[in-house]
Amino acid sequence: MAAKLSPFQKKLLTWYAKHKRDLPWRRTKDPYRIWVSEVMLQQTQVDTVIPYYKRWFKKFPMVKALASASLDEVLKAWEGLGYYSRARNLHKAAKVIVAKRHGRFPKTFEAIRELPGIGRYTAGAIASIAFDLPYPVLDGNVSRVLVRLYAISKPPRDPKIVEELWDYAEKLLPKNSPGDFNQAFMELGARICLSKKPLCLFCPVSEQCEARQLGIEESLPAKSPPRKIPLFQVAVAILKHKDRYFIQQRPPEGLLGGLWEFPGGKIEPKETAEGCLYREVQEELGVKAKILRRLPIVKHAYTHFKVILYPFECRLDGGKIKKADTPYRWVRFEEFSKYAFPTANRKIFKLLG
DSSP states (O other), rough: OOGOOOOHHHHHHHHHHHOOOOGGGGGGGOHHHHHHHHHHHHHHHHHHHHHHHHHHHHHHOOOOHHHHHHHHHHHHHHTOOOOOOHHHHHHHHHHHHHHHHOOOOOOOOOHHHTTOOHHHHHHHHHHHHHOOOOOOOOOOHHHHHHHTTOOOOOTTHHHHHHHHHHHHHHHHHHHSSHHHHHHHHHHHHHTSSSSSSGGGGGGGGGOOHHHHHTOOOGGOOOOOOOOOOOEEEEEEEEEEEEEEEEEEOSSSSTTTTTTTEOOOOEOOTTTTTTHHHHHHHHHHHHHEEEEEEEOEEEEEEEEEEEEEEEEEEEEEEOOOOOOSOOOOEEEEEGGGGGGOOOOOHHHHHHHOO
8 A cells, every 4th residue: 555655645644543533433434424423523623523423323323213313303413513404414315315225325426425415525525434435525624734735825715726625635635545544634634734823843744835835834724805794683582371482493494494493583673672572473473472571682603694682581462373384382491402492592591591
């Protein structure tokens, strides 16, 4: 094997063999487990993922178990990881694997990529790590390493630069041990080639790094222009009847799809939070509400937007619930834990408790 590797590949693989972290998904070649780990690791830190990963496989040890589970069960297992479309796509893909492949995970890059929610990166990771197929990966860590390795001055999110980085990743990939090489590349970015203050003295390939030779490693990658993050102000009705609270399920697709929440909506310009609450409860549920108390506001930042929630504890004050478009429940306080809620809604539980 060593004779077929370039000096760069040898150095990186040797470093990885000696310094890699002992992570649970690195102890297996099971494509199902590797797939779930790769999806969980998207936009999420390793330390956060590990307990979720372990709990997931206690609940869904096989693809068939995931396919036969309800969406509520899957979202509850995912609760807190964010980007809930990832969980919904895992569920959809598991159903495809069971229905069309008799529960056997596909073994080719093309077939893997056909599954719901799997793009070029995830397909390459599964194909290389589980099946030793020579397909590159390009996540944030690999992108950062490549930008410095080739001293690329433009932001790595630029579509043309993305394609250029894919080309570099493919050219550097060895045909032998592609899975270990891909993981070594990701590990290098996660632990050595850091976004701030890269640890170049510990880098096994610093001699080949153009940015290091030019002394510009800390100025790369170049930043893209900042995106404006919208802020939404939302009135929330914690509607109570006797000892139960009203909750409703969001539509299965779209933002936070399939999660449960308290009713409410965006506060319109020149509208008070109280006025918005009365209007939303009437429009959504066909009832009137009586505000009992106003709870402290809740602030939460998602990746692409921020929210300020104005929660009010209320009681029914006329009318009967008229809601058929999405499921709803009347539940006791202690039953909240059975349902998957957005993080912002879960913050309200503490205010009620």
